[in-house]
Amino acid sequence: xxxxxxxxxxxxxxxxxxxxxxxxxxxxxxxxxxxxxxxxxxxxxxxxxxxxxxxxxxxxxxxxxxxxxxxxxxxxxxxxxxxxx
Numbered sequence: 900x901x902x903x904x905x906x907x908x909x910x911x912x913x914x915x916x917x918x919x920x921x922x923x924x925x926x927x928x929x930x931x932x933x934x935x936x937x938x939x940x941x942x943x944x945x946x947x948x949x950x951x952x953x954x955x956x957x958x959x960x961x962x963x964x965x966x967x968x969x970x971x972x973x974x975x976x977x978x979x980x981x982x983x984x
Contacts, residue, residue: 906920908920913957914958914961923961929964930960934960934964937967938956938959938960941959941966942956942959
């Protein structure tokens with residue numbers, strides 16, 4: 900996260916797309932401890948043998964906010980369907 904936030908590049912590749920470096924910095928600065936914990940949890944459950952861990956981490960960080968929201972909604976819907984709510 901730090902290497903991309905302090906990069907002098909004009910564009911940073913995320914998910915195969917070139918994203919303006921300033922936008923990447925802004926989005927990374929919006930992350931909080933919950934996002935970092937979410938990403939760490941995802942990394943712990945990933946298979947071994949990842950070739951480009953830097954790219955995987957950046958992808959997870961970039962998508963953390965949206966992925967957390969999607970997982971929370973899915974968990975709520977599962978609990979509601981099971982009658983726990």
